[in-house]
Amino acid sequence: MVQDSAQGAHKVQSEVQADPVRALVLTGFGINCEEEFAAAYRLAGAEATIVHFNQVLHGQVSIHDFDVLNFPGGFSFGDDLGSGVVLANKLRYRQTSADGRTLLDDIKQFIADGKFVLGICNGFQVLVKLGLLPNLGGDVTPEVTLTHNASGRYEDRWVTLRVNPAARTPFLTGIDRLEVPVRHGEGRLVVPDEATRAAIEAAGLNCLSYIDANGDGTSEYPLNPNGADLNCAGLTDPTGQVFGLMPHPEAFLTAYNHPDWARRRRQNPGASEEGEGLQIFKNIVAHIRKPHPPAPSPAGEGGPDGHFVAEEGRPYYERRQRREESLHTSIEHDVFTAGAGGKWQALKQFSREMRKAPTPAEDVLWQEVRGQKLGVAFRRQHAIAGYIVDFVTLADKLIVEVDGEIHDQPDQAGYDHGRTQLLQEHGYRIIRFTNQQVLNELPQVIQRIQHELASA
Template sequence: MPKALILTGFGINCEEEFAAAYRLAGAQATIVHLNQVLHGQVSIHDFDILNFPGGFSFGDDLGSGVVLANKLRYRQTSADGRTLLDDIRQFVADGKFVLGICNGFQVLVKLGLLPNLGGDVTPEVTLTHNASGRYEDRWVTLRVNPASRTPFLKGIDKLEVPVRHGEGRLVVPDAATRAAIEASGLNCLSYVDANGDGTSEYPFNPNGADLNCAGLTDPTGQVFGLMPHPEAFLAAYNHPDWARRRRVNPAASEEGEGLRIFRNIVEHIAQRRLPHPPAPPFLDAEHPVGRGSQTDSGSATPTSIVDDVFTTTSAKWQVLKEYGRDMRKQPTPAEEVLWEALRGQKLAVKFRRQHSIDSYIVDFVTIPNKLIVEVDGEVDGEVHAEISQAEYDAGRTHTLRELGYEVLRFGNDEVLNDLDKVLTTIEEHLTQTNQTKRLRANS
């Protein structure tokens, strides 16, 4: 079960709604006072999602989220000078997720975790007083940016949720930052009018935000923040117009639209944890793996892999195909980015994704070139540092190489932050493979 850590204390007051949202979505929710984390009694690394709820941290005396953000940036949590911000950066590098709502969104922006275009957690935008000059407490309609890669918003087009804030106006300081945010699709949520168009008009845009922006993600899609409150719309009956809506559509779901965000991230984490099939016994040269004509027993007659895309037996295929289908539907942000760069023969070869080879599903493979490309949470990070997982990966790589494949591994950070280098490495291996083929043909 995915585990969500929800911080409270110092004026935060939406922690119970947060916990209810995660429990309804199928996660384990734990509420702790921030001091328990700062004093080392609770580690964020024991959780999958770190959450900053709404409220009025430190009374907003110096501006919303400012004091709490400074506490996280400068308060040392260990003798070596490490801060909680350092831990959060490692948390994200390990492939985990951070969510901030309202005051929590303000904290993430003041920390520089959003939008974090430069990757160095330097504040690049800010949130300030509403253009209306007043506290806004109303329902708004949001549209999801189709260019956004964050799993929090996967499959969502529009949603209606309430806002409750006095300082929710996003200010982007210059045209270059604005262009960079838009080019990367980091402005993931926009306020829209009655026609569904992005708008700066009050009250559809309740605070006058630049880019009509109600929420941001970082380039990885793992850090997400928004001003409106999805945790305040978990049941259809939370909506002020629920009675009329029920009369118009008695069969409508009793779930509130805000719950979809929490279901999305919980399902995404659970999907990534689908167990790999067990490692197969090592095969020898007399039993190559391929799928040509099948016998009744499910064994495979060897075929040319160049001509035949099936690289497992029918029996194994029956086990693996559902895993492969699910993994194609729920790619990680890094997998999605790399697939866009590989698909359509962009590197002059045809890649397949989530393809079954023997007893494994590989992320990407070009079969004629016998090259497999894998994307991991972190090559040397938490997931692949565990002994059992490391042993499994070693056996997996050994078997794939025994079958004649070369295996390249890249971490999430490499793909998301240095895609050109990743593609260059892949191209170099493809060039080397082609040169080897030519030498063998001429020999």
């Protein structure tokens, strides 16, 4: 049974803005920090739901109904083959649907949709063993590892951390340093080669460092309790959406969690009663809750006219068309390659911008197809062959476009024809619906999509 069931996960579009931030906290298989994790989110103002991994693996709960996915600490599978190893392999290889999809595939889609992932201690180990951290290459292949502490013993002590000023994750916004406890036997980050080390440092992915009394990164034991390379206590991926750390911020939610709380209270009676670890959870909840204006376009457009609009209209589609035209001709027309370098990355960034500002019709349809609700995995605002399509299931090569009145214009119709022809050359089938069809005839729209999937 789902604890604190996420009621309202399927609310209609008119209620979306009132919904709370939803945090999914996974447990089972030896994880034991789920309650503290959930308490942190509740104190931060979010709705926290604890579920057993099997409920997700068996399709009873969809991660796509949540805003942030959480991997707590503990001893998954008893750490018998190494911390996080068995659970990571289960997520990578256990198929969750007949088409061979895995939970890792869903997590990759979850991140592509602009959502967030947090792993603490054993959860951090799982993310590293999966290759989600640091994920320098973008292909979710393990690049570093976490192994036995250099001390040769289980470490249970408080440490002081410094946030890397170059870190680009909203989890750490406004934090300079914090004091939190560690409790682990395999927390030593090992970076296999100098090139990987340099890439991590250059991108600021080593977001947390163990420090000494002077505030400098240290390898000295016990200030660095496990001997981690780069003095690293935590990593992010290049997007900043995936964050993992060995220390336990969820174990310092109130000032009274600290072993020296009484002396501190006497010295500073007016100090906050919040623990330093709570700020990480408050940060991500505030970030998800706050409306974010889209970033300037890859072509350099900015200001109010450079932002997307939620309503259907010519400016939205003209900007999309101009940017596609400026990018697609020099991008290798292959869905599965990132070999086009900066321009491919620019198109991906543009896709992310568009996901943040869907039209009302696009958002309504997304609520109906997300999370494999139709038995297949759809992606939205996905880059294919130099273009961005509204919805696509890659396995079935079916594209669904939601069009406004602008598409009736002769110039737009000509552009759409060329775009459609190229996508068809890549083996994709394309079906189109108008905004009004989606908003007023949704059951028929879904039925048509299901029919196309069945005939694939």
